Amino acid sequence: MKVLVPVKRVLDYNIKARPKADGSSVELSGLKMSMNPFDEIALEAAIRLKEAGQAAEVLAVSCGTQASQETLRTALALGADRALLVESTIDLQPLAVAKLLHAVALRESPGLVLCGKQAIDDDANQTGQMLAALLGWAQATFASRLELKDSGEAWVTREIDGGLETLAVRLPAVITADLRLNEPRFATLPNIMKAKKKPLETLTPEMLQVEVQPRLTLLRVSEPPERAGGIKVADVAELVDRLKHQSKVL
Amino acid sequence: MTLLVVAEHDHQTFKPSLLQVLTAAQAIGGDIHVLVAGNGVEAVARAVSALPGVAVVKLAQGSHLEEGNAENLAALVKMLAPGYTHVLAAASASGKNWMPRLAALLDVALIADIVRVESADTFTRPIYAGSVWATYRSTEAIKLITVRSTAFDALSAGEGQAPLEPVEAGKDENLSRRVSLALTASTRPELESARVVVSGGRGLGSAERFHALLEPLADKLNAALGASRAAVDLGYVSNDYQVGQTGKVVAPELYIAVGISGAIQHLAGMKSSRVIVAINKDPDAPIFAVADYGLVGDLNELVPALTAALPAA
Ligand SMILES: Cc1cc2nc3c(=O)[nH]c(=O)nc-3n(C[C@H](O)[C@H](O)[C@H](O)COP(=O)(O)OP(=O)(O)OC[C@H]3O[C@@H](n4cnc5c(N)ncnc54)[C@H](O)[C@@H]3O)c2cc1C
Ligand SMILES: Nc1ncnc2c1ncn2[C@@H]1O[C@H](COP(=O)(O)O)[C@@H](O)[C@H]1O
Numbered sequence: 001m002k003v004l005v006p007v008k009r010v011l012d013y014n015i016k017a018r019p020k021a022d023g024s025s026v027e028l029s030g031l032k033m034s035m036n037p038f039d040e041i042a043l044e045a046a047i048r049l050k051e052a053g054q055a056a057e058v059l060a061v062s063c064g065t066q067a068s069q070e071t072l073r074t075a076l077a078l079g080a081d082r083a084l085l086v087e088s089t090i091d092l093q094p095l096a097v098a099k100l101l102h103a104v105a106l107r108e109s110p111g112l113v114l115c116g117k118q119a120i121d122d123d124a125n126q127t128g129q130m131l132a133a134l135l136g137w138a139q140a141t142f143a144s145r146l147e148l149k150d151s152g153e154a155w156v157t158r159e160i161d162g163g164l165e166t167l168a169v170r171l172p173a174v175i176t177a178d179l180r181l182n183e184p185r186f187a188t189l190p191n192i193m194k195a196k197k198k199p200l201e202t203l204t205p206e207m208l209q210v211e212v213q214p215r216l217t218l219l220r221v222s223e224p225p226e227r228a229g230g231i232k233v234a235d236v237a238e239l240v241d242r243l244k245h246q247s248k249v250l
Numbered sequence: 251m252t253l254l255v256v257a258e259h260d261h262q263t264f265k266p267s268l269l270q271v272l273t274a275a276q277a278i279g280g281d282i283h284v285l286v287a288g289n290g291v292e293a294v295a296r297a298v299s300a301l302p303g304v305a306v307v308k309l310a311q312g313s314h315l316e317e318g319n320a321e322n323l324a325a326l327v328k329m330l331a332p333g334y335t336h337v338l339a340a341a342s343a344s345g346k347n348w349m350p351r352l353a354a355l356l357d358v359a360l361i362a363d364i365v366r367v368e369s370a371d372t373f374t375r376p377i378y379a380g381s382v383w384a385t386y387r388s389t390e391a392i393k394l395i396t397v398r399s400t401a402f403d404a405l406s407a408g409e410g411q412a413p414l415e416p417v418e419a420g421k422d423e424n425l426s427r428r429v430s431l432a433l434t435a436s437t438r439p440e441l442e443s444a445r446v447v448v449s450g451g452r453g454l455g456s457a458e459r460f461h462a463l464l465e466p467l468a469d470k471l472n473a474a475l476g477a478s479r480a481a482v483d484l485g486y487v488s489n490d491y492q493v494g495q496t497g498k499v500v501a502p503e504l505y506i507a508v509g510i511s512g513a514i515q516h517l518a519g520m521k522s523s524r525v526i527v528a529i530n531k532d533p534d535a536p537i538f539a540v541a542d543y544g545l546v547g548d549l550n551e552l553v554p555a556l557t558a559a560l561p562a563a
Contacts, residue, residue, distance in 0.1 A: 117496070123379070139351065160343040163490050220384075227540050231544070249503050
């Protein structure tokens with residue numbers, strides 16, 4: 001079975017994003033970019049399936065500018081066998097990405113797609129679910145445990161609002177990874193070197209015949225309302241007094 | 251304009267977030283229909299029909315809708331959606347699960363997790379862990395929206411008498427089935443709607459201390475318990491306690507962060523709280539930048555002292 005892992009290049013999670021001065025978009029120039037942390041987890045899950053003999057090939061796919069090659073090289077260094085870039089300079093919104101991944105899935109016929117649950121830049125949490133719909137496949141989102149059964153089902157434990165739900169989904173399916181699915185490995189130097197020789201193919205939305213123009217118009221980005229700074233209190237007595245008499249919350 | 255709001259419920263009653271989603275729907279304007287989908291959920295539908303401002307309650311029932319399965323719910327709403335200008339649901343684990351699937355089935359964009367209605371076609375949502383807000387206009391014929399419920403006031407009380415209209419329940423897509431469900435049993439208020447939240451982080455040091463120190467404090471305040479990702483990863487509490495960018499977003503009257511450093515991913519889930527208290531031994535911890543009241547010191551002494559200083563619940 002082939003496992004397809006969509007990986008997105010995003011602003012590193014340690015960096016606080018800011019709007020550009022003209023409010024047209026988020027300032028990214030010169031800032032550290034990394035693989036979306038949820039995609040590292042999804043990729044780790046795919047590599048473990050391969051190591052366990054349950055997957056034959058791991059294909060990493062990224063949609064975005066040429067710079068996403070870097071993210072794909074990271075995926076190859078971590079253990080993906082092959083990488084595919086769908087290159088576009090357009091702002092790709094989740095529905096467009098899902099359509100591109102759909103087209104890729106039709107070419108590659110994976111038995112499983114393992115996505116991140118959300119990209120930490122747009123915080124959309126949509127693409128995997130959209131892809132599952134386009135393929136007519138089952139979906140299991142927010143996975144914290146994954147087990148492939150001989151019956152051709154995947155058993156997936158999902159982190160939901162009240163606790164945990166375990167679903168049995170028919171394969172092929174789309175599964176989206178939550179934080180506790182695993183702890184991703186780090187790429188070793190020899191593997192980083194080896195990754196340079198692994199195949200990285202580039203396609204375009206035109207080649208896949210997918211329309212990727214944004215459906216939503218971004219009017220502006222802005223700073224969120226800021227909190228007024230607070231104070232340090234001397235002790236518990238002062239805290240309780242202020243909670244009672246100043247903010248009247250007790 | 252006619253809007254469809256999809257109600258989340260636990261088979262007995264609707265989730266409190268419905269009242270906030272309805273406020274967002276009213277801000278958009280137009281007639282509001284509410285869909286109650288499930289199995290044996292007439293009581294939920296009756297309760298919804300008594301809410302003010304609801305014009306019609308659509309009731310879809312079938313055993314395949316019992317578990318809130320995303321494939322089946324998306325397929326059901328796809329049948330109903332063409333009659334509406336907007337479809338809304340809470341940006342909960344459930345809404346985030348089925349609504350994007352619906353969006354792709356309808357070939358329309360989804361605006362997720364809105365915090366503001368600017369107009370009937372323009373909405374604002376946080377991106378980058380809430381560090382930035384983005385305002386989008388949608389020209390889609392059907393606007394699909396999930397609502398960050400804590401960003402909207404609950405619908406004020408009032409009485410409605412909306413008629414109940416049964417609708418076709420659709421068929422079972424048969425793509426997945428539930429094997430088991432393990433819900434956390436708690437007698438505390440629900441995290442997302444509690445008036446007070448007491449949250450703990452890695453600074454608590456162990457599951458035992460997390461509970462020994464924070465439960466009595468939460469008892470006194472009739473508070474819900476929350477946690478940072480580190481506390482969940484370390485197994486102090488289960489996943490449904492996590493507050494943050496990728497966990498729950500809360501905005502209580504009072505949020506008390508104990509032994510939490512205040513990473514942006516955590517702040518994303520709590521910085522809209524009305525009053526924030528932070529207890530941390532590191533005076534430079536970023537949590538103090540958002541805290542109204544910061545208490546610097548060892549939580550092992552400060553938390554019991556605070557608990558003792560509060561009046562009995
Ligand atoms: C993709 C991604 C998503 C994430 N999503 C979330 C999320 O949704 N929610 C979330 O919370 N995090 C999230 N994180 C993790 C986040 O970046 C931080 O790692 C996490 O919030 C840290 O948790 P913490 O504050 O409990 O631990 P730490 O950062 O280790 O802080 C512990 C604090 O306790 C204090 N302390 C220690 N001992 C004592 C004592 N005796 N008395 C008083 N104070 C003490 C320390 O001074 C310190 O400030 C995410 C990270 C990533 C990469
Ligand atoms: N441009 C992209 N390229 C590859 N994968 C993506 C892209 N955007 C989103 N994804 C995948 O979809 C997941 C959810 O993203 P989102 O819906 O944008 O929050 C991510 O974790 C990735 O696995």
